Amino acid sequence: MRATVAALIRKDLQLERRSFESVPAMLMFSVTAFVLFHFGLDRGALAGDLASGVLWVTLLLAAVLGMNRLFVAEREQGGFDGFLMAPVDRTALFVAKAVVLFAFLCAVELVAVPAFVVLLLEPGIGQALPELLAVLVLANLGIAIVGTLIGALGVQTRARDLIIPLMALPLLVPVVIAAAEATAPLLESGGADPFPVRWLGVLALYDAVFGLLAYAVFDFLLEE
Amino acid sequence: MATAATGGSAPAVALEGVGRAYGERVALREVSFTLPAGQTVAVFGANGAGKTTLLRVLAGLLRPHAGRAIVLGAELPREAWRARGRTGLLGHEPLLYRDLTVRENLRFHARLHGVAAARADALIEAVGLGARADDPVRTLSRGMTQRAAICRTVLHEPELLLLDEPFANLDPGGAATVAPLIGRSSGPARVLISHDAEQGLADADWVLGLRGGRQAIWARAAEVGVADVRRLYA
Numbered sequence A: 001m002r003a004t005v006a007a008l009i010r011k012d013l014q015l016e017r018r019s020f021e022s023v024p025a026m027l028m029f030s031v032t033a034f035v036l037f038h039f040g041l042d043r044g045a046l047a048g049d050l051a052s053g054v055l056w057v058t059l060l061l062a063a064v065l066g067m068n069r070l071f072v073a074e075r076e077q078g079g080f081d082g083f084l085m086a087p088v089d090r091t092a093l094f095v096a097k098a099v100v101l102f103a104f105l106c107a108v109e110l111v112a113v114p115a116f117v118v119l120l121l122e123p124g125i126g127q128a129l130p131e132l133l134a135v136l137v138l139a140n141l142g143i144a145i146v147g148t149l150i151g152a153l154g155v156q157t158r159a160r161d162l163i164i165p166l167m168a169l170p171l172l173v174p175v176v177i178a179a180a181e182a183t184a185p186l187l188e189s190g191g192a193d194p195f196p197v198r199w200l201g202v203l204a205l206y207d208a209v210f211g212l213l214a215y216a217v218f219d220f221l222l223e224e
Numbered sequence B: 001m002a003t004a005a006t007g008g009s010a011p012a013v014a015l016e017g018v019g020r021a022y023g024e025r026v027a028l029r030e031v032s033f034t035l036p037a038g039q040t041v042a043v044f045g046a047n048g049a050g051k052t053t054l055l056r057v058l059a060g061l062l063r064p065h066a067g068r069a070i071v072l073g074a075e076l077p078r079e080a081w082r083a084r085g086r087t088g089l090l091g092h093e094p095l096l097y098r099d100l101t102v103r104e105n106l107r108f109h110a111r112l113h114g115v116a117a118a119r120a121d122a123l124i125e126a127v128g129l130g131a132r133a134d135d136p137v138r139t140l141s142r143g144m145t146q147r148a149a150i151c152r153t154v155l156h157e158p159e160l161l162l163l164d165e166p167f168a169n170l171d172p173g174g175a176a177t178v179a180p181l182i183g184r185s186s187g188p189a190r191v192l193i194s195h196d197a198e199q200g201l202a203d204a205d206w207v208l209g210l211r212g213g214r215q216a217i218w219a220r221a222a223e224v225g226v227a228d229v230r231r232l233y234a
Helices: A002-019 A023-040 A048-070 A072-076 A079-084 A091-120 A126-154 A160-171 A173-189 A197-221 B051-058 B102-113 B117-126 B142-154 B172-182 B197-202 B226-231
Strands: B013-022 B025-035 B040-044 B066-071 B074-076 B087-090 B160-164 B189-193 B206-211 B214-220
Touching: A002 A091, A002 B102, A023 A048, A023 A091, A048 A072, A048 A091, A048 A126, A048 A160, A048 A173, A072 A079, A079 B102, A091 A126, A091 A197, A126 A160, A126 A173, A126 A197, A160 A173, A173 A197, B013 B051, B025 B051, B025 B066, B025 B206, B040 B051, B040 B197, B051 B066, B051 B087, B051 B160, B051 B189, B087 B142, B102 B117, B102 B142, B117 B142, B117 B172, B142 B160, B142 B172, B197 B226, B206 B226
Parallel strands: B025 B214, B040 B189, B040 B206, B087 B160, B160 B189
Antiparallel strands: B013 B025, B013 B066, B066 B074, B206 B214
């Protein structure tokens, strides 16, 4: 399965490099949202719960743009048919797409999080960067797993741009809660407050549960 | 007209009363035939007669809703995994990513099928696409795209070719170039959808005629005349 996953990832990265359909859109959305919050909230800077909420809601909505595009080439250019006729484990498609969405989220955050700090954050990240990275990685993993599952389901429908957010956002509420709760103290004090490790545990548990669920059902989603 | 085919080896396709519907609309109804390995059936029928649905059922991409379908010894859909990688589908869509080059597309499919990249490169040269191999598919003419799609179809040396108007968009030179890959002498059994009665009959061992999803003709090609085929379109 590893070779199939590698082939699918490589293909998706080649397509993104050529078309620039997902990452630039997600990035532009994030930065634009931060700019709008900067002016819309009419504050010089944010901290704590509010900053954490703004960060995670923005990143989640940006992720939805990526989910919407994740399977479009497979649907519109026959990728599903080509894949389904190949003698490969169908779960490879789920793994590859989740890895690709995870990579897209990380790429977006490389720019979006510094933009957030510059545009909106008062105390700065300070010493809290390692903890913030841990939250980002676990939250991205959960978003990638659920986003891949819902993306595969929603792309079969005509109203995918509506269906995917409607299905994904409720399922991702636990991710937003846990990520925002874990991030808030980091953005309040720049890492001086104790880090709420239990919220990392919640994120890890969410990732494990939905990862297993997606692994179990993804094959059936590809059936007509 | 003949109603069955016999052959020494296991048939490539054996259908018994196969049906398929899309919601309320029945696209295929009680289609039954047996295609021996290595032989060709030409499928004729007007638009909407069920030809493409038949091809997608045989490819394992659509489940039959009625009857029994066996492809390369695998009963569909229960054993569809056994036929995967042994059929090659050339439909209306080329199943190629438009933003990838011809070579990238074929190497991607080669990886999925466990085929060496050299095979993809050799096919590109064989169909005369060497000079355009590193151009994105979206920049190719329809004929060139069709040639690339034919390479994709035969890349893994399938035992059953499912061909939907394979020579569409090809000029005579292009058709001659791909003939060794998908023509009658290429080796595998073929299910060949055609609207060209003369050419289809000349290129086939058997004829399947569909009208409104129903099987109107199943006979040896030698027993069917052009007029019989043309009546399907009346």
